[in-house]
Amino acid sequence: MKFLILSEGGDGLGLALRLKAEGNEVKIWLRDTEVEKRGEGLIEHAEDASFGQVVIADCTGAGVLMDSIRNAGDNVIGGSALHDRLESDRAFATGVMTNAGIKTPKAESFDNWEDAIAFIDSVESDTRLVFKPEGKLSGVVPSQVTSNNEELLENIEHYKTLVGANKPEFTLQEFIDGVAVSTEGWFTGREWLTPFNHTIERKQFMNDDVGPSVGCTGNLVWNCDVDDPLVLELAKITPFLIEHDYRGPIDLNCVINEENIYGLEFTPRFGYDAFPTFLCGLYHGHIGYLLSALASGNEISELETLDGYAGGVRLSLPPWPSEKFHAEENVPIKGLSEDSLADWFYAYDIKMTDDMLTTSGGYGVTGVVNGYGSTIEEAFGEAYKRVKRIKISDLQYRTDLGSVCEKDFKKIRKLVMEYA
Numbered sequence: 059m060k061f062l063i064l065s066e067g068g069d070g071l072g073l074a075l076r077l078k079a080e081g082n083e084v085k086i087w088l089r090d091t092e093v094e095k096r097g098e099g100l101i102e103h104a105e106d107a108s109f110g111q112v113v114i115a116d117c118t119g120a121g122v123l124m125d126s127i128r129n130a131g132d133n134v135i136g137g138s139a140l141h142d143r144l145e146s147d148r149a150f151a152t153g154v155m156t157n158a159g160i161k162t163p164k165a166e167s168f169d170n171w172e173d174a175i176a177f178i179d180s181v182e183s184d185t186r187l188v189f190k191p192e193g194k195l196s197g198v199v200p201s202q203v204t205s206n207n208e209e210l211l212e213n214i215e216h217y218k219t220l221v222g223a224n225k226p227e228f229t230l231q232e233f234i235d236g237v238a239v240s241t242e243g244w245f246t247g248r249e250w251l252t253p254f255n256h257t258i259e260r261k262q263f264m265n266d267d268v269g270p271s272v273g274c275t276g277n278l279v280w281n282c283d284v285d286d287p288l289v290l291e292l293a294k295i296t297p298f299l300i301e302h303d304y305r306g307p308i309d310l311n312c313v314i315n316e317e318n319i320y321g322l323e324f325t326p327r328f329g330y331d332a333f334p335t336f337l338c339g340l341y342h343g344h345i346g347y348l349l350s351a352l353a354s355g356n357e358i359s360e361l362e363t364l365d366g367y368a369g370g371v372r373l374s375l376p377p378w379p380s381e382k383f384h385a386e387e388n389v390p391i392k393g394l395s396e397d398s399l400a401d402w403f404y405a406y407d408i409k410m411t412d413d414m415l416t417t418s419g420g421y422g423v424t425g426v427v428n429g430y431g432s433t434i435e436e437a438f439g440e441a442y443k444r445v446k447r448i449k450i451s452d453l454q455y456r457t458d459l460g461s462v463c464e465k466d467f468k469k470i471r472k473l474v475m476e477y478a
Contacts, residue, residue: 059350062087062110064124064137068096070116072334072404072425073345075101079400082346085109089120093420095387099410100399112353118145118327133353135306141326144308148192148229151324158294160310160321163232167192169225171218177230178207178214186233189213193227200271203233231322236315237469240325240332241288244361246352247303250296251361253281254289255340257309257332258463258470263379265458272379275456277335277370278434278463281363287477288312291319305352307333314473331370331426334404338428339368339437369437369463370404370426371445373455378422385422391415392449402428402444417450424450434464 061077063070063086070086077084078101085104088094097103107113107127115124115137124137144151149167156162168174178187187210189202199217204210217226239258244251258278263269282289292310299308309325309332325332337345343362351358375385385407394415399405404426409418417424427448429440438460445455 059083059346060109060111061085061346061349062104062107062113063116064089064107064113064120065116066090066119067117067421068093068406069328069330070114071097071101071406071408072399073114073116073328073337075399075405076337077346080344080346092384093407093418095409095418096407096420097405097409098418100396100405100408112350114349114353115141116328118142133350135349135353136327140302140304144324144326146192148190148323152321154295154298154324155310155321158298160291160294161318162321163234163313165229165231167227167229169227171214171226174214174228174230175211178211181207183207188231188233190229190231191227192229195221195224195226195228202271234313234315234320236313236320237466237473238311238313238322239288239466239470240309240311240329241282241286241292242307242309242325242329242332242336243289243292244307244352245299245304246358247305247355248300250284250293251359252284253361253363254284254286254292255279255336255363256282256286256288256470257329257335258466259332260456260459260462263456265456267462270379274331275372276459276463277332277368278437278459278467279332279335279340279368279370281340281365285478287474288314288319291321305355314470314477316473316476319477331372331404334426335368335370335428336363338402338404338426339370339430340364340366364430366430366432367434367437368428368430369434369441369459370428371438371441371455371459372426373424373445373448373450373453375407375417375422375424375450375454376452378454381421384419385417387417387419389417389451391417391424393447398444404428424453434467435460438463 060083085102087104112133121139121142128134243254260276261271311322340363406423406425407418407420431437
């Protein structure tokens with residue numbers, strides 16, 4: 059097969075290398091010049107969408123282009139205007155959940171600071187709110203859970219200086235005390251593939267969840283049954299997905315506590331870094347066959363996955379998580395081979411220079427090291443053994459992912475059993 063991965067920031071490089079290792083012809087089209095060297099010497103780069111029997115979007119944001127490619131008759135998966143709206147338009151996504159019968163926290167969307175400040179002043183002082191950026195604000199300022207409304211108002215004053223004259227888009231959402239978990243399913247346009255999977259994600263940069271929220275620093279992924287209460291919540295959107303001929307993965311990010319399951323947001327794409335951990339830890343089939351079957355509408359009923367647990371550890375280099383400056387290019391990488399790039403290591407900022415793996419500059423996220431095991435301890439134990447084999451100057455990563463994920467896992471398992 060021929061695959062083209064349409065990518066903004068190069069998140070699909072690890073997928074491209076896996077597809078190539080399966081014997082497929084693969085190109086990646088990197089549209090962000092900051093990561094233009096990602097994958098050099100490892101995968102062929104494209105400059106347009108003319109190559110490929112199957113076109114894959116590795117993230118949201120290219121929906122209009124993906125729709126035009128689909129309308130031209132090519133097989134497409136992973137992107138559309140609907141995908142974009144489900145992720146970037148929180149009010150729309152909340153409406154989808156509400157119409158499907160998924161309970162959601164109270165939330166208000168804003169496009170100016172003054173109305174938001176007035177809203178914060180109007181709520182009770184002990185009501186905690188979550189700041190969630192949208193549109194062009196997403197990626198410029200972080201999602202923020204503050205301890206009180208006074209702190210939130212101070213942060214908003216700071217965000218105003220960062221954004222300047224640009225029109226802000228954001229949501230203020232009621233804070234729900236509980237455990238966060240994502241539930242993912244793969245949809246064919248007609249039905250769900252089995253099994254489903256859950257993800258526990260750590261976002262904070264340092265051990266013990268200290269430091270800034272950086273999107274992701276590690277994941278625990280495991281399979282779950284179709285009668286799992288969290289799966290039943292996700293399955294409520296089945297009629298909506300059929301109506302829109304949705305194909306590919308979609309996950310529902312929830313908070314679960316003793317009172318209820320609350321839907322927070324959808325991830326209608328390959329999640330970071332949950333998909334790398336799923337692909338390199340649990341999935342043992344041909345990913346090229348799966349993606350081409352979904353894109354073309356061929357019959358497929360199940361995912362070829364392992365029982366057990368997969369743990370992923372994100373590796374990065376300074377100055378990440380700051381993205382104001384590029385990470386250093388051409389830093390030698392020891393302890394990795396091309397075989398490992400198609401097996402347990404999901405590559406991001408990596409290239410091949412004179413038969414040597416080096417960093418490619420860009421954001422400074424080197425990749426995700428993954429492990430598998432029959433227990434959570436075994437999965438992260440294998441991942442960390444592999445991490446220690448990798449030698450890169452100034453390498454940074456969390457060392458406590460196994461223990462913190464297992465702690466949340468036990469809470470989730472208890473609550474799920476009570477709901478079941």
